[in-house]
Every structure is written in C-alpha cells, then in structure tokens.
Amino acid sequence: MKVNPLGIEGAWEFVPQQHGDARGLFLEWYKADLMAQTVxxxxxxxxxxxxxxxxxxxxxxxxxxxxxxxxKYVTCVRGAVLDVIVDVRVGSPTFGQWEGVRLDEQDRKAVYLSEGLGHGFCALTDDATVTYxxxxxYAPQREHTIHPLDPAIxxxxxxxxxxELSAxxxxxxxxxxxxxxxxxxxYEECLAFRRSLSERG
Structure with a gap:
C-alpha cells in the first residue's frame, strides 16, 4: 500500500495494491501498523x-x-464519490482551503483525515457506497456543519x-x-491533541 500526504496537513491518501485474476480480486484496504506509522x-x-x-x-x-x-478513514466500496477535506482549523496555514480525492470501486483508494478537519463528499454515481x-x-452535541456551498470555501x-443536500x-x-x-x-490545539495521542500510543 502506498501512502501520499495531501496538501492539507493531517490528511493522507492510501492506495492499496490489488491482486486480481479470473476469480476476482483481493486487497488490504486498512493496515493498522501502516496507519500508526503514518499518523x-x-x-x-x-x-x-x-x-x-x-x-x-x-x-x-x-x-x-x-x-x-x-x-476518519474513508473509502468507497461501490460506485464513485469525490471525497473532500476542508481545513476549518483556525490558525492553520491552509485554513479555508479544500482538497478533493476521487474514491471509487476501481482504484479503491482511501483517505484519512485527522481530528479537526472538515469532511464531505459528492456521489458521482447512483448507489455510491462509502464506508468509514x-x-x-456519534456525539451530536460535539458535531457541526459548514454549508457545503459556502462560496468563500x-x-x-x-x-x-x-x-441534493440534507436539511x-x-x-x-x-x-x-x-x-x-x-x-x-x-489549529494549535488540534496539533497538541494529536501529540498527546502519539505520547499515549
């Protein structure tokens, strides 16, 4: 599996190696040791x-x-989506910027986004199935939304x-x-929290 850092600090793309033949295919879509090494x-x-x-x-x-x-560690197991990471961390060098990665059932990539980053996706096909x-x-009192059509982003x-959006x-x-x-x-509080996870881990 290859790992590529994205342009927003704290986000990575994971590209699995697929092994296929006439019977179908096999891949490792998540590896805990590689995740820990990367993050x-x-x-x-x-x-x-x-x-x-x-x-x-x-x-x-x-x-x-x-x-x-x-x-979150996100992949698309059926169809295709444009997965979007948005830097909503105040004080970050890339605050307000976004990056998109196509996730689909051909390349079977995944993305990881660290605590504090914003996340969204757009379904490019019907029955686009995303698992993360x-x-x-889920803790509704701690979770928030930014309007996905905000022109400033x-x-x-x-x-x-x-x-089509939810209410x-x-x-x-x-x-x-x-x-x-x-x-x-x-931003600095997010980095400090991640350092505390590294020290614990």
Missing amino acids: GHPLDLKQGNLSVSAAGVVRGIHFADVPPGQA LCSEG GVQWPVSGEP KDTQGPTLAEARAAGMLPV
Whole structure:
C-alpha cells in the first residue's frame, strides 16, 4: 500500500495494491501498523459507518469539537464519490482551503483525515457506497456543519445544477459565521491533541 500526504496537513491518501485474476480480486484496504506509522499513533476505532447516496447528493461539510474530534478513514466500496477535506482549523496555514480525492470501486483508494478537519463528499454515481472508520462515536452535541456551498470555501462539487443536500447541511453556517460564533477548532490545539495521542500510543 502506498501512502501520499495531501496538501492539507493531517490528511493522507492510501492506495492499496490489488491482486486480481479470473476469480476476482483481493486487497488490504486498512493496515493498522501502516496507519500508526503514518499518523504517529494508532487509530482508536470507536465506530464504523456506511452510507449509500444517489448521484448528485452532497454530504457535509462536517467536523467535530477537538478534543476529542473525530478522525476518519474513508473509502468507497461501490460506485464513485469525490471525497473532500476542508481545513476549518483556525490558525492553520491552509485554513479555508479544500482538497478533493476521487474514491471509487476501481482504484479503491482511501483517505484519512485527522481530528479537526472538515469532511464531505459528492456521489458521482447512483448507489455510491462509502464506508468509514471513526476514532469517536456519534456525539451530536460535539458535531457541526459548514454549508457545503459556502462560496468563500468554493468547493467545486461535480454536479450539474444544484446538489441534493440534507436539511441539516442546508441550514449550516458559512465558514465565516462558524468562526465568528467560536465553533471552529483551533489549529494549535488540534496539533497538541494529536501529540498527546502519539505520547499515549
């Protein structure tokens, strides 16, 4: 498996080696030792999620309070999505920037995003099936949304016309509104929390 750091600190792309023949194929889609080596600490798995989306659906941009945040290891097992990482950490050199990685059933890549980063994706096919491992369980009081169409972030969602959003995501504040309300993680605090995980691990 190859690991490529993304342009936003704290996010990586994992590219598995696929072994196929006439019977089908096999791959290792997650390796705990490689994860710990890359990130600096083991992924303390607390929850596994799976979502199925119709083409044109956008989910996100979601993030959680740090500590403890919610790190995610995300892959697409059916169809294809554009997976998007957004830096919502106040004080980060890439604050407000986003990066997209295509996840699909051909290359079978995965992405890892550290605590404090925002996450969303757009379904490029019907029945796009995304599964992700999480470092913390669902805790609605700690979880937040940024409006995925915030022009200040400018994510280029690959949809024709308006993407389909949930009511919760439609009502999300802009990045500037979330910052003014004190909702956003602080970059240095996110780094300090990750250092504490490394020391523990």
